[in-house]
Amino acid sequence: MTSSSSPSQDTKRLAHDYPEGLRADALMEEDVAWSHEIDGERDGDQFDRSERAALRRVIGLSTELEDVTEVEYRQLRLERVVLVGVWTSGTVQDADNSLAELAALAETAGALVLDGVVQRRDKPDAATYIGSGKAEELRDIVLETGADTVICDGELSPGQLIHLEDVVKVKVIDRTALILDIFAQHAKSREGKAQVALAQMQYMLPRLRGWGQSLSRQMGGGKGGGLATRGPGETKIETDRRRIREKMAKMRREIAEMKTGREIKRQERRRNKVPSVAIAGYTNAGKSSLLNRLTGAGVLVENALFATLDPTVRRAETPGGRVYTLADTVGFVRHLPHHLVEAFRSTMEEVGDSDLILHVVDGSHPIPEEQLAAVREVIRDVGATDVPEIVVINKADAADPLVLQRLLRVEKRSIAVSARTGRGIDELLALIDNELPRPSVEIEALVPYTHGKLVARAHTEGEVISEEHTAEGTLLKVRVHEELAADLAPYVPASLA
Ligand SMILES: Nc1nc2c(ncn2[C@@H]2O[C@H](COP(=O)(O)OP(=O)(O)OP(=O)(O)O)[C@@H](O)[C@H]2O)c(=O)[nH]1
Secondary structure: OOOOOOHHOOOOOOOOOOOOOOHHHHHOOOOHHOOOOOOOOOOOOHHOOHHHHHHHHHHHHOOOHHOOOHHHHHHHOOOOOOOOEEEOOOHHHHHHHHHHHHHHHHHOOOOOEEEEEEEEOOEOOOOOOHHHHHHHHHHHHHHHHHHEHHHHHHHOOOOHHHHHHHHHHOEEEEHHHHHHHHHHHOOHHHHHHHHHHHHHHHHHHHHOOOOOEEOOOOOOOOOOOEEEEEOHHHHHHHHHHHHHHHHHHHHHHHHHHHHHHHHHHHHHHHHOOOOOEEEEEOOOOOOHHHHHHOOOOOOOOOOOOOOOOOOOOEEOOOOOOOEEEEEEEEOEEEOOOHHHHHHHHHHHHHHHHHOOOEEEEEEEOOHHHHHHHHHHHHHHHOOOOOOEEEEEEEEEHHHHHHHHHHHHHOOEEEEOOOOOOOOOOOHHHHHHHHHHHOOOOEEEEOOOOHHHHHHHHHHHHOEEEEEEEOOOOOOEEEEEEEHHHHHHHHHHHOOOO
C-alpha cells in the first residue's frame, strides 16, 4: 500500500454540512457542540500522485489530474486511514478478504487507505481490540504513513475505542460507524434517511461519554467531510442523551407511518396481479447494472458500495410482452451493523413479497460462494426462503472461467451473464419468463373493439397465447388470473362456452 510522509498533525479537517432533518442543532442546544476542529493546514502541492489518483478514483473525475484546481483538491480532501483487523478464525485468505472489503468500504466513504494490518488472536483484546504490542506497532504505522484515522474491522465497545485512541493518538472508528456513514451518504428517500439517522443515534447514544475526541461522522456529512467530528462537552451529555432519546422516539413514529404508506402501495401492486421480481445480491455485485440492462431504466451505477440504499421498482416486460415489476434492493454486506438491520429489513421486504428472486453474484470475485451464503442468510431472515431464486452470475466478462464453471455446476438454477456486455441477457429474460407464476385460467374470448381495455389488460396481466383481429372484435387465447377470466367470460364464443 502507499504511504506518505506528511504528518497527521498537519492535516486539515473540513467542516461539512449535516443533512436536513439531522442537523446538530435539532438535537443539541448549541451548534458549536458538534463543530469541527480545524487542526491546521496542508498545502495543496503536498498531495502526492497516489493520493491524487485515489481521489480521482473515489470521486470519478473525468478530467486530467492537472485540470483539478488546488481549491477542488482541498474541498475533496480524503481522510487518510490505516485499517486494522483481528483474525480470530478461518484462513489467511478469509482475513485478507475481510480487510480488502473494509478497504473498499473506506474508499466508498471517501477515505484514502494507506495501510492495513491484521492480528491473529483468539478473540479481540477487551481493552484495546488489538493487543497492546500490536497497538504500539499500529502507532508506528500511523506516524510513518501520516494517517489521521484508524479503522477497525469490527464493532468496538466505547471503552475499546477510547483506549486504542489513547495509544495511537489519532481518531479510531469501527466498521459499524463506517457503514453507517456510507448509508447516511446514500440514503435518498425520506424513509431511508430516517432509518439511517435512527441507527446512527442508536449507535451514538452509549458512546456519547468519552467521545470528547472522536465520533465518526455520525451526524451525516457528504463527500469531502472527515470521518470524524467532535463530540459534545461532558457537561451537556445528560441533556444531549435525553434529547436524542426524544428525537429517536419521534423518528420511530414517523418511520412507522411511512412504512404503512409503503405497505399500501405494495398491496396495490399485488392487487394488480402484476408479478414481481426482486434483484438481491451482495454489494457491488452489479444489481443496478442488471436492472438497467433488463429495463433500460437509467439507474445510477457506481463503483462504490451501497450506491443503492432505497429500493427502486421498475416496470419490465418479458420477451412475450408480459408485464412484471423489477425491484432493485440494497446491497448486502457481511457483519451488517445490528443497528442497521431494521433499516435493511424494511427495504428487503420487497424480496419476501416477490414472485421470483434474481440473486446476483459477482462472478469475478475470488470466492463468490461466501457472498451467496451471506445473502441467503438475510433472505432466510426476511422469510423469503419459499420464493423461487435464479442465481445470476454477473461480470462473466471479467470472471475466471473455472469459478464460473464451479458456480454453474453447484447452483442448479443459475446463469452466467454480463450486465456490461449483454452476454447471457436474452437467456436470462427467457428464464424469467419461464419462472414467473403462470396465470391459472386458459380462456378464449372474442372481445368487441369497444372493449379495448380488456384486451390491454389481457396483455399486461395475463399471457396472450394467440391474438387475431376479426370483423367482430379481437379473438384472444389467453392465460389469465381468475378475476380477469370472470371479466372476459361474457365474451367467450357460444361454440366454446
Ligand atoms: N466487468 C463488469 N463489471 C460490471 C458488470 N456489471 C456491473 N459491473 C460494475 O460493477 C460495479 C457495481 O455495479 P452496480 O450495478 O452499481 O452494483 P450494485 O450491486 O447495484 O451495487 P450496490 O449499490 O453496492 O448494491 C460498477 O462499477 C459496474 O460498472 C459486468 O457485467 N462486468
